[in-house]
Amino acid sequence: AHTLRLILGDQLNSQHSWFSHQQDDVLYVMMEVRQETDYVLHHAQKIIAIFAGMREFARRLQLAGHRVHYLTIDDPDNLHAITANIEKLAQMVQAQEFQYQAPDEYRLDQQLQVFAQTTALRCYMFDSEHFLTQREEAGKIFEGRKKWLMEHFYRQMRVKYQVLMTGQDPIGGAWNFDHDNRKAWPGLPWEPEDFRPRHDHSTLWATIQNAGVKSFGEPNASEFAWPLHRDEALTQLQAFVRLALPHFGDFQDAMSSKAWRLFHSLLSFALNVKMLSPREVIAAVEAAYSRGEVSIAAAEGYIRQILGWREYVRGVYWHFMPDYAQENVFDHQAELPTWFWTGKTKMRCLSLAIGQSLQQAHAHHIQRLMVIGNFSLLAGLHPQRVHEWYLGVYIDAFEWVELPNTLGMSQYADGGVLATKPYVSSAAYIDRMSDYCKGCQYDKKQRTTENACPFNALYWDFFARNEEKLSSNPRIGMVYPQLRKMQPDIRIELAQRAQFLRANLDKL
Ligand code: FAD
Ligand code: SF4
Structure with a gap:
């Protein structure tokens, strides 16, 4: 040759x-x-x-x-x-x-x-002939600007590719329907059947093990559920559009112990290994909207993830690498608790989200961001260790997309290049978006008692510790006024409880 x-x-x-x-x-x-x-x-x-x-x-x-x-x-x-x-x-x-x-x-x-x-x-x-943008394209769009903003990038992409547009105007009269897309899931409609294929890869798995390759998580080799080639990925795309997309917008941020897939597409693996192109996924979703099968909120909510976030984080990656991988703005140093490898923690939200990640090699966005990532940031885990865990555990994890999401969006280790504020919350948010807190051994309402939900003290303590870095951020809103109103003895108790929790991560 x-x-x-x-x-x-x-x-x-x-x-x-x-x-x-x-x-x-x-x-x-x-x-x-x-x-x-x-x-x-x-x-x-x-x-x-x-x-x-x-x-x-x-x-x-x-x-x-x-x-x-x-x-x-x-x-x-x-x-x-x-x-x-x-x-x-x-x-x-x-x-x-x-x-x-x-x-x-x-x-x-x-x-x-x-x-x-x-x-x-x-x-x-x-060229790999896959993405809608060049490696440096986002970097060029933001040249000379102080702040990178996904929304700005996304609108340019909508116009450039004429997706959900009539000329210069967004269909539906708005660029973003997120306010319609933030519902908790009440248990109905039930999630659609699992529309992924099944294969027996036991022989391949034995070969991998015999070769001495180390791994973690459930192989599920005999009933393997990820697509093998483009045809299967296309079938999965069609099933998603028909069965789940109509509810995608509504329950995009919801979490449930009863339904791990909810209305997500589970297409990230097929997309990231390029079995599918982002263009055809966007086109399939837009066509479903045109046929009147799904609402604009569902179609826009989904397309934003692919035409917006996916291309955008790639732009961040290529613009800021290689230094990006080393960022650690809060100087967090803690090692991952051992239960990141087993799911065995009393915190029900984390036990379910990590357990599912180990079982399925998948968790959806809010589990990654507002449960596992949220805890990691509040607990002060080293962002590079967190990054390595995410890069290993998820079926769709390739560094160009995983690193900006983990280190930037979720751990804020880049000091706010990707996220406009740290994505952290106390138990209240997790309770609102899921059924996790019901049946948890910790009390979601308590802050400093022995069985108080760890998120609560860690949350307030995180903001108290990082006041200098965060208090001037307008997107953080009411946190600092609330902190300043607290009695000094309550603040001390919160700090002590948080310190205790951080010293005993393995035991939580
Ligand atoms: P759906 O909810 O059905 O979304 C549709 C598609 O939109 C996804 O398939 C994906 O291609 C794209 N998408 C959605 N959100 C994002 C995003 N923030 N960035 C880029 N693309 C997005 N996604 C990965 O593909 N690989 C990763 O390694 C990865 N790591 C993440 C780490 C953290 C800490 C967080 C918060 C998010 C991460 N994401 C990652 C983004 C997102 O969580 C996954 O793309 C999504 O959960 C995949 O499942 P799905 O295909 O069912 O997604
Ligand atoms: Fe998680 Fe706290 Fe709710 Fe338990 S109470 S599930 S630890 S948020």
Whole structure:
């Protein structure tokens, strides 16, 4: 072969122009390498889902007449580093050229850039033909501005791509229907049936384990529920639009111990490994609105996540890396409590959200943000440790999207680049949005008693400790006036209780 073309595990985009015609002098290369299984401890389902998706992608490429060299995790010829495998293969088949698609992770981007500069092969990087924006596009939009704002970016995207627009005006007369989208779930309508496929990946899971790859979480290999290829992802998209999207807006922020999926799409994995393109997902949702099947609030609420947040956080990532990964504005240093790996805590909200994450490799946005992330920030956990946990545990976690969400939006470690305020709350918010507090061993109403909900004292203490950094933030509103009105002895009790909690995280 004259040319090697690398396809990474999150580049399963069968619609890419590379594959539009078959070329005899091109050899596609896919590899399962320890470099990728080991850079962080991953959830078992994440490893299975990516390897299974890669294997199926390779199989289909071959069926379509393309030449593919696939290195499995247990192949004795596998050197387990991407560039070393490429160099060796290039010599074997006497390739002169190496082509790759722009990686989404800074880590891989650097590695391949360095390789391109040092190898004797001619190297070319191609667009991955997935995103709606270029890596630097958000950075350019905010050039010279003091503050980055998702809303500003999102409106530009709506206009540029003419999504839910009539000319320059947003359909429905508003850009945002979030005020309609903040309901708790009363138990009805019941969540739709699980519209994901099922596969038996037991053999693959045994291979992964025999190769010595470490992981955590429930593999669920025999009834594996994540899509294997584009066809299944499309089926899932259609089912989501039909069954769940009509209620998505209403219950977007709701949480329940009885229904873990609620009305979410569970499409983030298929999107992030590029089985689906954001354009087609947006188009499917917009079409459902046009047909009158869903409200504008549901359609807009969903499209905002993909056309807005998803592209926006990617822009933040590429603009602020590599320094971004090290940010720690509150200088938080605590290690994760051991129950992050087991779900065994008396705090029912955390036990359910973490338990579900370990079981399903998935939690929805408010569980990630307002339960697990909320607690992590209030407890003063080290943002890099929190980042590594999120990067490992979720099926959809790839650094370009996970890092800005975790370190920025959820831990405010970037000092407010991504979030306009720290997303923290006391028990009241969690109680309003879920049924978690009912049946919890802690008392959601108490602040300083022995069985008082830990969120309460930690919440007030967080703001008290960080007054200098936060009190001038207009979005924080009533917190500081309320704190100043508190009796000094109450403030002391809150601080003592918070200190006790932070010293005993493992026991909560
Ligand atoms: P739905 O609720 O159905 O939303 C639809 C789609 O919108 C998602 O599939 C996703 O592609 C997109 N989306 C929604 N919110 C965001 C967001 N904040 N940023 C980017 N895209 C968004 N999402 C990831 O894809 N990977 C991650 O590693 C990740 N880590 C997160 C960490 C934290 C701390 C938080 C608060 C959020 C994180 N998110 C991440 C965003 C969001 O929680 C997930 O995209 C969502 O829960 C995936 O489930 P779903 O497909 O059912 O989403
Ligand atoms: Fe969580 Fe506190 Fe509610 Fe218990 S009482 S579920 S710890 S918020």
